[in-house]
Amino acid sequence: MITSILPTYNRVSISFERGEGSWLISSDGQRYLDLAAGIAVNALGHANPALIAVLTEQAGRVWHLSNLYQIPEQQKLADLLVEHTFADTVFFTNSGTEACELAVKMARKYWYDRVRPDRTRILTFEGSFHGRSSAGIAAAGSEKMTKGFGPLLPGFTQLKWGDHEALTNAIREGDVGAVMVEPVQGEGGIRPLPDACLKGLRDLCDETGVLMILDEVQCGMGRTGRLFAHEWAGITPDIMMVAKGIGGGFPLGAVLATENAASGMTAGTHGSTYGGNPLGCAVGAKVVEIIADPAFLSEVNRKAALFRQGLESLVASHPDVFEAVRGSGLMLGLKCKASNTDVVKACYGAHVLTVPAADNVIRLLPALNITDGDLSEALIRLDRAALAVSGALAPA
Numbered sequence: 001m002i003t004s005i006l007p008t009y010n011r012v013s014i015s016f017e018r019g020e021g022s023w024l025i026s027s028d029g030q031r032y033l034d035l036a037a038g039i040a041v042n043a044l045g046h047a048n049p050a051l052i053a054v055l056t057e058q059a060g061r062v063w064h065l066s067n068l069y070q071i072p073e074q075q076k077l078a079d080l081l082v083e084h085t086f087a088d089t090v091f092f093t094n095s096g097t098e099a100c101e102l103a104v105k106m107a108r109k110y111w112y113d114r115v116r117p118d119r120t121r122i123l124t125f126e127g128s129f130h131g132r133s134s135a136g137i138a139a140a141g142s143e144k145m146t147k148g149f150g151p152l153l154p155g156f157t158q159l160k161w162g163d164h165e166a167l168t169n170a171i172r173e174g175d176v177g178a179v180m181v182e183p184v185q186g187e188g189g190i191r192p193l194p195d196a197c198l199k200g201l202r203d204l205c206d207e208t209g210v211l212m213i214l215d216e217v218q219c220g221m222g223r224t225g226r227l228f229a230h231e232w233a234g235i236t237p238d239i240m241m242v243a244k245g246i247g248g249g250f251p252l253g254a255v256l257a258t259e260n261a262a263s264g265m266t267a268g269t270h271g272s273t274y275g276g277n278p279l280g281c282a283v284g285a286k287v288v289e290i291i292a293d294p295a296f297l298s299e300v301n302r303k304a305a306l307f308r309q310g311l312e313s314l315v316a317s318h319p320d321v322f323e324a325v326r327g328s329g330l331m332l333g334l335k336c337k338a339s340n341t342d343v344v345k346a347c348y349g350a351h352v353l354t355v356p357a358a359d360n361v362i363r364l365l366p367a368l369n370i371t372d373g374d375l376s377e378a379l380i381r382l383d384r385a386a387l388a389v390s391g392a393l394a395p396a
């Protein structure tokens with residue numbers, strides 16, 4: 001039987017009515033420690049006073065303006081992003097998948113304008129996630145997302161994660177226009193691309209002229225302890241997709257690009273009704289101001305080290321449940337020995353929210369401003385969940 005909400009999601013039967021920092025309060029008054037943060041969206045926690053202040057102030061002035069006009073809040077956010085990153089220019093979207101759409105169009109138009117319309121192919125990687133639009137599912141290519149939705153947008157080739165030789169060969173094939181990669185795969189199971197690989201990929205792109213598109217929708221905005229994850233490798237992309245954390249909970253995304261990569265995107269070549277609206281951009285500018293502060297990022301790194309240490313001992317004390325800690329900064333994964341969905345379920349029982357990912361991993365993506373006290377509490381609750389899973393695993 002059909003439900004009034006299209007039944008595309010598997011939901012648990014918990015309903016939240018309020019949030020405070022790293023806590024969510026359910027409608028029956030239970031408090032849950034939130035290590036999911038709306039899947040890396042609530043980067044500054046729930047009901048953040050600084051964000052409420054800008055949101056309500058802007059809401060009292062103007063919510064939406066067409067891109068027919070100058071939008072000062074959009075200009076401010078663009079200038080901030082340009083100031084803090086490799087980018088020369090920014091386009092605003094409302095989601096990560098829309099950022100993927102533009103990244104693909106930008107790369108195609110770049111080569112079209114260079115009279116190389118044959119260079120349409122975009123290399124991507126197995127285990128990736130680039131959103132649920134037609135371009136996003138074709139880019140990631142996994143059967144789980146594409147089955148039944150053909151014909152798919154052509155021009156994507158998925159390579160094995162970590163297969164240098166396949167990449168080196170494919171990128172030199174002449175018809176490749178761009179390569180799209182997450183510096184840390186999120187949905188794919190918190191799989192970081194080693195810095196050396198990202199550097200090697202940058203070198204290959206420089207050698208061949210192929211555009212490097214980084215999808216930092218999940219791993220960007222301070223998540224790994226730098227404003228953007230690629231900074232750890234000391235490289236810069238040509239095009240970057242951003243969303244999730246940048247709005248702190250308000251739907252907001254962006255494509256950042258160099259002047260060269262963006263050169264095809266002239267007036268009339270792309271647009272969005274809601275993209276860059278004053279409400280979203282006012283909030284986004286506040287989020288960027290807070291997260292780009294070196295003092296804030298060094299706190300993220302300090303907490304990440306603390307949390308990771310605790311997680312390592314958690315894994316060591318539950319070898320039947322967990323296998324390893326992986327990830328970077330506060331984008332952490334626990335590779336499970338038990339079924340990750342059982343572990344996530346036990347976490348609900350211990351009133352701590354986690355997110356399953358591919359590769360039998362549970363994701364821990366706390367708010368970047370989570371307190372030390374809440375991190376200690378998280379370890380206690382994860383331990384409780386692990387004990388519940390071990391208990392269920394043990395022969396009666």
Ligand SMILES: *Cc1c(COP(=O)(O)O)cnc(C)c1O
Pocket residue numbers: 094095096097098100129130131132182186187215216217218219243244
């Ligand atoms: C979530 C995500 C997307 C898609 O973003 P939406 O806002 O859901 O459209 C794209 N890429 C990555 C890496 C993501 O984590």
